[in-house]
Amino acid sequence: MAKQIIQVINPNTSQAMTETIAQAARAVVSPASEILAVSPSAGVASIEGHFDEAIAAVGVLEQIKAGREQGVCGHVIACFGDPGLLAARELARGPVVGIAEAAMHMASMVATRFSIVTTLPRTLIIARHLLRQYGFEHQCAALHAIDLPVLALEDGYGLARQKVREYCIQSKRQDGIGAVVLGCGGMATLARELTLELGIPIVDGVGAAVKMVESLLALGLTTSKHGDLAWPVAKSLSGPFSALN
Amino acid sequence: MAKQIIQVINPNTSQAMTETIAQAARAVVSPASEILAVSPSAGVASIEGHFDEAIAAVGVLEQIKAGREQGVCGHVIACFGDPGLLAARELARGPVVGIAEAAMHMASMVATRFSIVTTLPRTLIIARHLLRQYGFEHQCAALHAIDLPVLALEDGYGLARQKVREYCIQSKRQDGIGAVVLGCGGMATLARELTLELGIPIVDGVGAAVKMVESLLALGLTTSKHGDLAWPVAKSLSGPFSALN
Amino acid sequence: MAKQIIQVINPNTSQAMTETIAQAARAVVSPASEILAVSPSAGVASIEGHFDEAIAAVGVLEQIKAGREQGVCGHVIACFGDPGLLAARELARGPVVGIAEAAMHMASMVATRFSIVTTLPRTLIIARHLLRQYGFEHQCAALHAIDLPVLALEDGYGLARQKVREYCIQSKRQDGIGAVVLGCGGMATLARELTLELGIPIVDGVGAAVKMVESLLALGLTTSKHGDLAWPVAKSLSGPFSALN
């Protein structure tokens, strides 16, 4: 039987990160599904602020459209800010899940409170806004930034990965939490080993989102086309956006 | 390979409802898992208020302990009030998911706002409290009660099931929502047909919780034993509770 | 004239703690009332988590029923997690007040913000959830745990009591608060001496709840039997719960 395809969209253009994300997705996908890891044809090499997110959102939409046309069954937006999430839901037929929301939902089911460890301090505000938007504010005890850029997670030196580990250890010791959410798609492959080492759930959103999409598909649930997330009102898109028509 | 067992606990003592719940769980479980549907050895025949919930919680704990000793991998609490959820997490090794939380989490990923349709008006307050506790208050547009007792869903006449359908239709038309959450384990088998008929996601928590447990297991995540949900502090349980020692 | 009886339920089975609670209740009760201090026939010796609370809730219900049959006028649930509170209200004719809610309400009337001092760190989450449920989140500045088990308050060595005192002093100095809420029924007899020593209100929930019940009775107010807290829907309780029929 043909496998159902789950499209995992890395919203930035870094191939190394797309690989990391694909690897994390494939590590958890069920035998009935297949991961299609993609990234936008153009955009930013990493996402470290609202400006980067706004650019990346268009790339996400381009990929959602492409995925839909290729017949993928569901979509994951693999950047911790969930860029373009609601727009993507308007454009998609299948379910669309962001890695931030997936990680937060999952964390809230294995612990009463969690902390978040992310990259640059300036991305903390994005996590804060999502916590408020999704309703998890009261379940997040603390937010930490390792103060290294996103791509340091892929630089081969391992410093960033070491700092993630240190912040998780410190968070376990000091924050009064039961789980840690990793706040960047580039940290995805760290979750399992840190979970084992620290003995508490270290939650990666990439895996969480893949399983969430598979779950929704198994339940016969998909993005509601009634109301707020209905197909975009048809209108002519001009210029560089014409590919989205 | 031996399948992993997911224990689905009907917190009330109605065998008909245990069957309904088992059927809904088996309809969505993946090939790698097996459903073990159980109910407490003693308690209440249906759960329609806080008193019933308090009784049922002890039955849930009894079953969690039994399941743990039998080597089940995860647990579902299949009553919309999620009775005994945090207590069960203390007692369990694997993940424990309630059907109310699972349904709310899932609904929030396919629609911006949802409504809830439940049984007796007096159970609405339980749903309200869970919305607040879980952080979904701002995503729930309305709560409706069909004003029939829980067991009417199993009485063979179909009136209760017909009223659920009517409230879902009305909710779609009037509430400005994109999805409806079914607020009782006994409604579980209705979700798929109503989703097809109404063309919007009608979310059943039993299936949602089964997939959530499977997802957590696939991710290597389980109830955190660090902090708030650590094993209960050892102490001698007397009288009818001694079975929980 | 016969005195009205106020039943003070210690939800755990520790006789020493029942005595402590009874003493605190009798110290404040008005001449028109009499305290009947009781504890469940079976259950846990102390309450230090959600599991313990779930067990204790059944014992609370057993005592509520017994109290109602004996003609008591109102009930106090004397454990800081207010275990079984809403279930107890369904089962009771008279008013039922938990010591956590009573203490929080009282503290909010003598100070703009308060702190809580409790026993084990794992019970902090219970206080957090109650603050949210009752609406006092924004009035609680900090939560502290002395990191000793509940029964250390009764062990005759006084270490636990000394630590409560130290945390109250530190809270006064550092938290920017005007009052401290004692987060355990076993601390009840400390309130008055600490209030005098520290010169700020140190609020014990046992006394607060007794006065709240007396107040409701004097006002002719009792648990509403209209709607959410109506009598439990009649159903046969099986096994060890049959005493609750």
Add this chain to the structure above:
Amino acid sequence: MAKQIIQVINPNTSQAMTETIAQAARAVVSPASEILAVSPSAGVASIEGHFDEAIAAVGVLEQIKAGREQGVCGHVIACFGDPGLLAARELARGPVVGIAEAAMHMASMVATRFSIVTTLPRTLIIARHLLRQYGFEHQCAALHAIDLPVLALEDGYGLARQKVREYCIQSKRQDGIGAVVLGCGGMATLARELTLELGIPIVDGVGAAVKMVESLLALGLTTSKHGDLAWPVAKSLSGPFSALN
């Protein structure tokens, strides 16, 4: 033994309303206490908006000071907007309780949700702000105004009192609540008869506040003078305020 005096301050200058309030207070006060009902020497005849409240607050302070000098043990502010409450606490030695807060606290202990019935629509905003400030927003299902001025409650015709009754009946039928809070000191004497007639708690804040003050006194708790509610910083008050020096 000399009785402890509880000062009940009607913040407006209507003698009829002071009488109504005094009557409600005396109906519930315990034998150990005595009610001293007072009203400001100058101000507004009724309080129906923020302007009236600002004026009344000064009268409340004048009376708090007078009461303190007379040795009263505690104070009630008997207007549903709780005008000048925090200022009064700064000025008082004993506890100060407002009737809105007292009624809301009490209602939250006998029902899961309540409605409010008040006088003019423009006073609803005052109740809304207090609900938010005190943390009861999620426990208030609806607010109703009878659309008659405050003094209509004292006019001898009974129309206003009849409308209060009708709104309470309608609220019971439609709001999904278990209790009603009367939103004006002038409605105080209605509570007991409506409670009996309707069979649900109809909560009057005057009685509630008197009992709350008595409770605080019995517990040895009084307004915290540490921090936010410390004595006003000494400074010379000029003009008409010099009486407050």
Add this chain to the structure above:
Amino acid sequence: MAKQIIQVINPNTSQAMTETIAQAARAVVSPASEILAVSPSAGVASIEGHFDEAIAAVGVLEQIKAGREQGVCGHVIACFGDPGLLAARELARGPVVGIAEAAMHMASMVATRFSIVTTLPRTLIIARHLLRQYGFEHQCAALHAIDLPVLALEDGYGLARQKVREYCIQSKRQDGIGAVVLGCGGMATLARELTLELGIPIVDGVGAAVKMVESLLALGLTTSKHGDLAWPVAKSLSGPFSALN
């Protein structure tokens, strides 16, 4: 003296709407300032959902950059969803104000509660999310949609404008509010006449945002470049986004 230029960005590509917006902006700008009304070189002709917003956000950024290079002093984003607002702030030297936030801020200063009248029902969710994000949820009494597309406001028939008027009238009568916020940049020129006709503040965000930008400039305040809104981290933008480098 050279006037300071305030750039008013219509995020959609409709020239008619740019004109309407420019007109509203010019009607209120002070003599010291000059309005530069612009729209993106490519994008969508109207903004009626999250997808449209994501596209429009890139056009907003393109114009922010162009404006900055031309030396404009401040920027207005003239679409009620405030698309790209935080991204624009990262990219801008001067202040950036969205019309939704400006209108909500202004409305909250002339009334205790307001309603919103917007175009299509599907855009209500965008307003809801902004209310939550900005903190005005408790000050918004109701949201209404005239159920006509954005461009109907410019079609010359006047039906849409008539429906806006009707909804404002109805909102004044029924919502218990003191002001109405117009939820679309295309309604900007209606505000003044409706304010006069209805006798309550009808708040247009375009004018409000222009004055807010002028105010910030006069106060010497501009977007903070310390922390969350610092310049975007330098990185190479590829493809159609290279113009944003």
Add this chain to the structure above:
Amino acid sequence: MAKQIIQVINPNTSQAMTETIAQAARAVVSPASEILAVSPSAGVASIEGHFDEAIAAVGVLEQIKAGREQGVCGHVIACFGDPGLLAARELARGPVVGIAEAAMHMASMVATRFSIVTTLPRTLIIARHLLRQYGFEHQCAALHAIDLPVLALEDGYGLARQKVREYCIQSKRQDGIGAVVLGCGGMATLARELTLELGIPIVDGVGAAVKMVESLLALGLTTSKHGDLAWPVAKSLSGPFSALN
């Protein structure tokens, strides 16, 4: 053309502070407006708590009435607690803006989060309550008190002003914020120099409120007289308040 007069009310009776406030207001007012700086004929010399605020509110109302009779176009209440704000709006024809709200609104438009620096610790609670009332709680990262009385800002020694500067520097370094709100009218003239020195927006409410009033006037918006803020219900004011008739 005659200039429009904006009345800036210093709610305390300190002439030095009225001068400071007037200076800050005049520094930002537009050529079309003129500042009329006033203070109450009687009251308190500085406002450092709820008691002081209650007194000052009456002085504010006296000045609002005087201003209205003199034909001023709008009013600023220049004390950070916004004393008497809603009462003043009932009494005013033109817009009335408090400096706390103005500063918070402005700060939220130039930074995602801000801190507040105020005078005595006991005034922090007033700022906290306003943050909650206005909806800015989640945008305020920290509150700091320099622990010197209000009038130290005017004592000529400069210690208080130096401490404000130090707290702003520390807040920039530690709070994770982008802007600081000055929490006292007496700090108004510090804002511009600190903004320049620190390179982040240091927001003074006096200037902010003046610009907000000018903005509202330019937009043709004034306090809604429909509903909650309608003229006070006519009633005879007795004694020292008769001047307010």
